[in-house]
Amino acid sequence: xxxxxxxxxxxxxxxxxxxxxxxxxxxxxxxxxxxxxxxxxxxxxxxxxxxxxxxxxxxxxxxxxxxxxxxxxxxxxxxxxxxxxxxxxxxxxxxxxxxxxxxxxxxxxxxxxxxxxxxxxxxxxxxxxxxxxxxxxxxxxxxxxxxxxxxxxxxxxxxxxxxxxxxxxxxxxxxxxxxxxxxxxxxxxxxxxxxxxxxxxxxxxxxxxxxxxxxxxxxxxxxxxxxxxxxxxxxxxxxxxxxxxxxxxxxxxxxxxxxxxxxxxxxxx
Amino acid sequence: xxxxxxxxxxxxxxxxxxxxxxxxxxxxxxxxxxxxxxxxxxxxxxxxxxxxxxxxxxxxxxxxxxxxxxxxxxxxxxxxxxxxxxxxxxxxxxxxxxxxxxxxxxxxxxxxxxxxxxxxxxxxxxxxxxxxxxxxxxxxxxxxxxxxxxxxxxxxxxxxxxxxxxxxxxxxxxxxxxxxxxxxxxxxxxxxxxxxxxxxxxxxxxxxxxxxxxxxxxxxxxxxxxxxxxxxxxxxxxxxxxxxxxxxxxxxxxxxxxxxxxxxxxxxxxxxxxxxxxxxxxxxxxxxxxxxxxxxxxxxxxxxxxxxxxxxxxxxxxxxxxxxxxxxxxxxxxxxxxxxxxxxxxxxxxxxxxxxxxxxxxxxxxxxxxxxxxxxxxxxxxxxxxxxxxxxxxxxxxxxxxxxxxxxxxxxxxxxxxxxxxxxxxxxxxxxxxxxxxxxxxxxxxxxxxxxxxxxxxxxxxxxxxxxxxxxxxxxxxxxxxxxxxxxxxxxxxxxxxxxxxxxxxxxxxxxxxxxxxxxxxxxxxxxxxxxxxxxxxxxxxxxxxxxxxxxxx
Numbered sequence: 001x002x003x004x005x006x007x008x009x010x011x012x013x014x015x016x017x018x019x020x021x022x023x024x025x026x027x028x029x030x031x032x033x034x035x036x037x038x039x040x041x042x043x044x045x046x047x048x049x050x051x052x053x054x055x056x057x058x059x060x061x062x063x064x065x066x067x068x069x070x071x072x073x074x075x076x077x078x079x080x081x082x083x084x085x086x087x088x089x090x091x092x093x094x095x096x097x098x099x100x101x102x103x104x105x106x107x108x109x110x111x112x113x114x115x116x117x118x119x120x121x122x123x124x125x126x127x128x129x130x131x132x133x134x135x136x137x138x139x140x141x142x143x144x145x146x147x148x149x150x151x152x153x154x155x156x157x158x159x160x161x162x163x164x165x166x167x168x169x170x171x172x173x174x175x176x177x178x179x180x181x182x183x184x185x186x187x188x189x190x191x192x193x194x195x196x197x198x199x200x201x202x203x204x205x206x207x208x209x210x211x212x213x214x215x216x217x218x219x220x221x222x223x224x225x226x227x228x229x230x231x232x233x234x235x236x237x238x239x240x241x242x243x244x245x246x247x248x249x250x251x252x253x254x255x256x257x258x259x260x261x262x263x264x265x266x267x268x269x
Numbered sequence: 270x271x272x273x274x275x276x277x278x279x280x281x282x283x284x285x286x287x288x289x290x291x292x293x294x295x296x297x298x299x300x301x302x303x304x305x306x307x308x309x310x311x312x313x314x315x316x317x318x319x320x321x322x323x324x325x326x327x328x329x330x331x332x333x334x335x336x337x338x339x340x341x342x343x344x345x346x347x348x349x350x351x352x353x354x355x356x357x358x359x360x361x362x363x364x365x366x367x368x369x370x371x372x373x374x375x376x377x378x379x380x381x382x383x384x385x386x387x388x389x390x391x392x393x394x395x396x397x398x399x400x401x402x403x404x405x406x407x408x409x410x411x412x413x414x415x416x417x418x419x420x421x422x423x424x425x426x427x428x429x430x431x432x433x434x435x436x437x438x439x440x441x442x443x444x445x446x447x448x449x450x451x452x453x454x455x456x457x458x459x460x461x462x463x464x465x466x467x468x469x470x471x472x473x474x475x476x477x478x479x480x481x482x483x484x485x486x487x488x489x490x491x492x493x494x495x496x497x498x499x500x501x502x503x504x505x506x507x508x509x510x511x512x513x514x515x516x517x518x519x520x521x522x523x524x525x526x527x528x529x530x531x532x533x534x535x536x537x538x539x540x541x542x543x544x545x546x547x548x549x550x551x552x553x554x555x556x557x558x559x560x561x562x563x564x565x566x567x568x569x570x571x572x573x574x575x576x577x578x579x580x581x582x583x584x585x586x587x588x589x590x591x592x593x594x595x596x597x598x599x600x601x602x603x604x605x606x607x608x609x610x611x612x613x614x615x616x617x618x619x620x621x622x623x624x625x626x627x628x629x630x631x632x633x634x635x636x637x638x639x640x641x642x643x644x645x646x647x648x649x650x651x652x653x654x655x656x657x658x659x660x661x662x663x664x665x666x667x668x669x670x671x672x673x674x675x676x677x678x679x680x681x682x683x684x685x686x687x688x689x690x691x692x693x694x695x696x697x698x699x700x701x702x703x704x705x706x707x708x709x710x711x712x713x714x715x716x717x718x719x720x721x722x723x724x725x726x727x728x729x730x731x732x733x734x735x736x737x738x739x740x741x742x743x744x745x746x747x748x749x750x751x752x753x754x755x756x757x758x759x760x761x762x763x764x765x766x767x768x769x770x771x772x773x774x775x776x777x778x779x780x781x782x783x784x785x786x787x788x789x790x791x792x793x794x795x796x797x798x799x800x801x802x803x804x805x806x807x808x809x810x811x812x813x814x815x816x817x818x819x820x821x822x823x
Contacts, residue, residue: 036683038596038603056679216675216696227675230527233552234606 011255018249021068031062033219042235052237054228060238064245067219072249074131074213075201078138083193085139086146087186093147094154095177105151108144116141117206124212131214134207138200149192153185187264194257198250205246221246316510316805320821321518325530326492327544329523332472333487335455336408339417344454345543345813346487346521349495349514350391351457351477354382354401355448356505357810361621361721363448366505367396367458367478368436377443377765384434390460391482391498398430403461405438413468421450443763445770446724453811480504480514480817492521508817515805515820534559534798540821541799541806543814547608553798562797566812567620568720569729570612573667573681573713573788578735578748580712581663586645588785591665592631594638594688600680601791612789615726615781619792622723624775627782631789638688647689656689664691668711670702677790678715706746707738714746717793719812723774727758730781749786 021028037057045052051060093104111119123137157163158181166176205222207213214220216227221242228238330343335351337343356366368382388396405428408418424444431437440447450456460476474486481495496518504511522539524530531549534542535556545553545561554561575582575591582588598611610618613628642648642656642663649657656663665685667678675696682692692713697705705711718725728734732755734745754777761773781787795812805818 036679038600038680038683041603055676217679230546231548232528233531234548 007255008259011252014248014252015256018068018072021065022072025066025069028065029062031059033058033062033066034217042231042238045237051241054224054238055231060241063219063224064221064241067221067224067242070131070214070218071205071221072201074135074138074204075197077135078142078200078204079193079197081135081139082142082146083189086143087150087189089143090147090150091154091177091182093151094158095173108147111144117203120203120207121212124207129212129215134204134213138203142196142200145196146189146192150185150189153188154181157181157184191261191264194260195254197257198254201250201253202246316515316820317822318515318820319517321520322516322541322803322819322821323520323522323539325522325524325533325539325542327525327530329490330487334471334475335457336413336418337415337468337472341813344811346493347457347475348454348809348813349481349519349816350475350479350483351454351459352479352503353453353457354451356507357449357452357721358507359810363452364506367503378440380438380447382436384436385503386434388478388503389500390476390478392460392462392476394460394462396458396478397433398436400458400461401436402428402430403464404458407464408456418455421453421455422447445762445764446722449721481519490523492523495519504817510818514817519816531798541797541803543797545796545798547605550608550796550798551606558801560799560801562806563794564808564812565610565617565619566719566793566795567617568725569615569718570617570789570792571715571717572612572790573715574746575788576709576712576748577784577786578750579709581665582712584645585784586641590638590641590688591685591690592785592788593634593641595681595684596633597788597790598633600677600684604677604680605791609791609794612791615778615787615789616723617792620723621721622771622774624778627779630782635688642689650689654689655691662691663689664693665712666693666695667713668695668697668702668705669715670697670699703742706742707736709748716746718744719793721810723771726774726777730754730777730786731758747786751780751784754780
C-alpha cells in the first residue's frame, strides 16, 4: 500500500509545482523568456543558464517556466469544455427519449469514427491556429467519450430504487436528474477527465509541435520541441528539457488520475 | 519591354516564394564556378561507369516543365533531361551546346544559330531548327502560362527555321541577357511532339535530348527516376567528359524535412542530398565518409527589402540607420553557424559585375545609426524604450510567409529593439502576402534572388518591376524608383561591351548603396552533400548540382 502512496504524493507535488509555475511564473525566474541573445545561441546547461539556451539564445529554464501556462491550459481547458459539454449531451441522450438518443448517439459515432488528431487539424484549419482554437478542437474531439460515459451512467441509474422513489415523491424529471442522477453519474465522468487530461496535454503539445498551437514567440513546450528539432545534431538540451517537462507533467497527472479513478471505482462498486 | 520579371506568379504563395528564389537562381551565372567546397575528394582513378545515384532533394517542383515552372526544383530536376542551345560556363562565357555556333547582327536584334545535325530526342525525333522554333514559341505562348521562362526572353519577337539546321531569332530590342537566358534550363529544348500535349502532362513528364530520360516522370511527393540516354554524345565542352553519363540512373526522392534529409544521407538510405540547412552542413562537414560540396549563388543576397515609397522607411535616414545600427553580419554568422558569407552590397561577391568599392557602407556603426535617427526627428522615447516622433512609435512591419526565416527574424527584431525600432513580425498566409505585396502594404519583405549577372539589378530595382495589382507579382520589392538609375539601366541594356555594362551596373550599385535601398544579410549557398564514393560532382551555372558528370566509385 505504501508504494502507490509515494507515487501519489510525488505526482501531487509535481502538479503543485507546475500549477504554481503556470499561475505565478515570475516567482520562479526573473529572466524574460522571450529575450533573444545573438551572442548566446545554443549555450549548454550551466553558467548563467541552468538549462542552457535555445537556438535564439533564449533562456530555456525561463521558457519552460513561462511555457507551463499555455502548455497545461490548453489541455485542461479542452478537458473542462469536453467534460461539461459531454455530460450535457450524454444526459440529454439518456433523458430525451429514444429518437433523441438515436440521433445524438449516431452523431457521436460519426465524430468518433474520425481519427482524433485529424479532426483537431480540421477544426484548427477552419478556425485558424491559436490557443483558443486548439482548445476548442481538442474539446470537440474528446466530447463524445464523455457523452458516452455520462449517457451510460444515467441509463444505468434510471432504474435505481432511489431514482424511482424520487419520482414517487412527485419530483419533476429535471429535479430528479439534477438532484439524484447527475451527482451519481459524475464520478466516472470526472475519473475519465483526470485520465484524459494527460492525453490532452500530449495532444496539445502535438498541435503546437506542428505549428497549430499558440503563436510564436509564446513559450510552449510542444513548440519549443519543434523549434529545437533542426538543431538536434548540435544541441540536445533545447529538445530534452521541454520534452522532459511534458513527460513529467503527463506522468504526474496520470498517476494522480489513476488513483482518483480507483477511488471512484471502489466507491461505486 | 522589361527584363526578367515573372509577373504572373500571383496565384500561389508557394509559387511566389519559389518564383522569387527561382528568379534569382535562374538568371544565374554562377554556375559551376563555385566548384566544390570542403569535402571534395580527389577522384581516385578514372571514372567508373554504372550504378544508380540515390539523391534526396528538399523541394518538389509543382511542375517539372521548366518552360512553365519558375522554381529552382524544376531547374534541378529538368536539367538531366534537357539540353540548351548554348552553355554558360562558371566564368560567364558562352560555349556551343545544341547550337554549334551563332552570329548576332550588328543591331543586336537578330541571332542566327547553326545547330548540330547529329542530335536526337530520346523519343526518337530528330533535333532540328523546327524544334528550336517550336520551343521558343511554346515558352511565350499564353497557353503555357510560363511563370519565368517567358519573362527571361521578354525581348523575343519571333523565330524561323532558315533550313533544317539553321534557326534565326528576332528580338524586339537588343538584350544583352538573351544568351544567358537561353543557357538556363528554363529555355531547355523539349521534344516538339510533347509540346503539343497538355500543360498538365508536361508538368509530369518531359522529353529532351539530355544525358538522362524519365519514363515514369515526376510522381508527386515521391520524386522522379532517370535512366541514362545511351546515345548521348553532345555534352558541352566544359562538362569535363563526353559521351553518355557514367551513371545508369538516378533515383530522386523528395524529402522536405532538413533533418530527415541529412539523416537519410548519413544512414545510407541515399547517396547524396541537396539543399541542406546550416545545421546539416556544419554537422556533415565533420562526418567522416561524407563530402560537402558548395558554391555561392550569384545574384542578389538574401536581404531585407525596405519599402522606399511609403511608411517610416521612405526616409533614407531611417533606412541608413537600420543598415548601420543592426549588426547584420554577426547575426548571420551566429544564426547560420558561419555557413553563409555575410553580404556587403546588393549583389553577392561572386556575381559577375559586383562592385566592391561600397562595402564599407555596410559596416556596423551604432553611433552613426543613433545620430541618423536623431537627425530624422525620431528623438522621443516611449515607455517600452522605442523611439518616437510626434508621439508616434518607430514601428516597422516585416511581412513574410516562410517559416524558415524565423530564427533570423528573431535576432533582427531583438537588435532593432536595442536601436529603439520596433519590428513587427507579420507571418501571414501566401494569399495575404501577395495581396499586401501588390498593395505596397509593408515596410520590409525578405528574399534573395540568384542570377548569373548584374542584370538582376534591373529586375530588383527597375521602376517597371514594382509590384502592383495591375502588374502582378514582380521583384522590385523595395519599390525603388530613381530616374538616374533608370537611365543607367537603359544604357546598360544597350551596352555591347561587357566592361562598359559592368561599369554602368557599378554605378547603379553605388546609387542603391547611397539610397540604402536594400538591407543585405547573407549570400545563399547551394549545397550538395554525398558519401565520398560519389565523384565528379559540380554545379551548373545557375548553382544547381550538376548530375551529368557524377560517377560512383563504389
